[in-house]
Amino acid sequence: MPTLSVRAPLAWLGPGEVVRYAAVVAEDGVVVYAGHSAPAPPAERRIDVDGVLMPAVADRHVHIRLADPAAVLMGGVVAVRDLAWPADDIFALADASELPTFNGPIVRAAGPMLTAPGGYPTGDRWAPPGTGLEIRGVDEATRAVRMLSDRGAAAIKVSLNAEAGPTPTDAELAAIVETAHGLGLPVTVHPEGKGQVERALGAGVDELAHTPWSERLPDGVIQALARSVRIVSTLDIHSYGEITEDLRVAADNLSRFRAAGGTVVYGTDLGNGPIPPGIHVREALLLHEVVGMTNEEVLGAMVAGRLEAGGPADLIALGRNPLEELDALGDLRLVMRAGRVVLRRAELDTGSN
Ligand SMILES: [Zn+2]
Incomplete structure (x- = not known):
């Protein structure tokens, strides 16, 4: 070259x-x-x-198979992290994305989301079979994390979506975090429903894959989050350009998290609704306009390095x-x-x- x-x-x-x-x-x-x-x-x-x-920009929350990788790259995003997809397909794509001939961003993947039997996203239309990996008990949780690590997972994703079904127990969650950390992997959580953010915090997870939107978090919880957890923004999935109650709650949580010194990274949840491939300007504008980050802070949250x-x-x-x-x-x-x-x-x- x-x-x-x-x-x-x-x-x-x-x-x-x-x-x-x-x-x-x-x-x-x-x-x-x-x-x-x-x-x-x-x-x-x-x-x-x-x-x-x-x-160039990195998007820390995508479902790349629901988008066109070439359009993502042409839109200025050179690296993505896929946060839930069937293992065989997504880890093969992640491997392929490292080749110079690959027409798309580099793909890092979590593989399937760990969940309880029948829990989110096993019954969701957007998620093909295998997008959720159901775990039954602490031993199975530990084995699942080891298997995903062996396959090259960049992070472990856990569903704590209590509104869509059962979630892993506290004991399973603790085993997931302990095993992942022992293998050098971060744990990221989908938090939805009352008390789920507190559960994530108590288990020592590293990241929330979405800004919490299902309830206004108490200031004490926000302070604790800011000390130990980073948040992937995904604000626009609550509004797609409109101002909705979910967006208002999320923006309020994220503004206070920011003010408490918490780390925000840009992520769009590409594949979830009408999010365009490539740089999503509205997500950046929301971080500035409703969360109060300066333009330079927003850019800093968007770039890979x-x-x-x-x-x-x-x-x-x-x-x-x-x-x-x-x-x-x-x-x-x-x-x-x-x-x-x-x-x-x-x-x-x-x-x-
Ligand atoms: Zn997602």
Whole structure:
């Protein structure tokens, strides 16, 4: 792969790092330089973008089989985490996504969601058989986590959806968390129904796969969450552009979580309703407008990492500055994954330099 230099009048390389007249140089899929263009090393190929460079986006909650991976990538999302799908299919896709020829984002997967017999999502229309893995007892819970770890799971997902059916017992939940942590895997939970967030907290889980929306959480619970758990936003699934009661409750919980110092990451639950593939601008706007995060905080919650030497050459360019107006995220000019240009729109390639 020839070395490639991408230049732009402005770049946001990550939180706190804005560079004017910037260059990012990539070699073999890896960034070898990111910073001011003057001292940038020469490259065999050069792309000039009249816009703003920034790291590409990661979506931490998707169901990628319900979407088009190529459209996700072309929409500026270079990495996704799939949080419930049948094991054989999703782990094969995750393996395939690591190949340079794969036309989509890199896929990390949880595999099936652990649940109680008959629990969510075993009876749900969106979920093919095998999307939920029913566990009966502590031994089965432990074995299930070990099996998923062996197959390459990036996280363990647990259904605590008490409104849709039975949920794993506290003993099973504790065994899941203990086994997962012993294997170095985080545990993420679908919390729905009264008291389920408290159960997740008590078991020591690492993440909530959704902002809790089914009840307003007491301040004490919010404080405890902020200390030990991160939250994947998924706000727009409650509204699809409308202001609904569920969105109001979720936004209130997430605002207080943020104010208490909690970590929010961007995730859309792609595949759940009319969420578009690629960067979902409305999810970003909700984080700013109803949760109160600054534009830079929102961008920080969306990217996989900084643009820096040694990191993957995963970047996007926008026609306008997202630090000033977040809806610039909808004005994509360039998408690059691992040094490969997958989308280019209205910019000038001046050839070699
Ligand atoms: Zn989901």
